[in-house]
Amino acid sequence: MSTISDETLATPFATEEFRERLRDLPPSAKLVAKVLEDEAPLSQGQLADASLLPDRTVRYALNRLEDSGLVESRYSFTDARKQVYFLST
Template identity: 55%
Template sequence: MAATEQEESLDDLPPSAKLVFKVLEYNGPLTQKGIAEETMLSARTVRYALERLEGISLVTEDVYFADARQNLYQLTEPAEEFTASDGEEATCAD
């Protein structure tokens, strides 16, 4: 079963998780409360969606310094942009 969880992608997630992903993509980092307000989903649904997105490493959770009781969620950066496929060091073009 662990192999199927690793192979899961955004396409396999429920619509609520896809919506949360798109909101984070368009708006940048948000708290759970901010995501709930933007998506009009319940807090429980947002938590579940974030768990699923974190499970496949699409979202990271950081401390929200303005209010340490909350967490800030943002999309992870795709690893392909920072590494070359043939093992050579990737360079950034200006």
């Protein structure tokens, strides 16, 4: 029987480096990161719905998170026209 270490279960929020880079970002970016921690991967529209933030604010938050290296994106498997976002590990 294999066991799973605490490190395997740790989210990026658990690391001090992640939290330090997130600390200086605006509240909207922190909220988007928290939503992604619980529900990733999500599209920009799904993030706007889940966070109750306007699309423009979500776009700004994602740009800030990507510039900080905290969020990555890829094309959606279900709709190649859309990108989905997830926390960097």
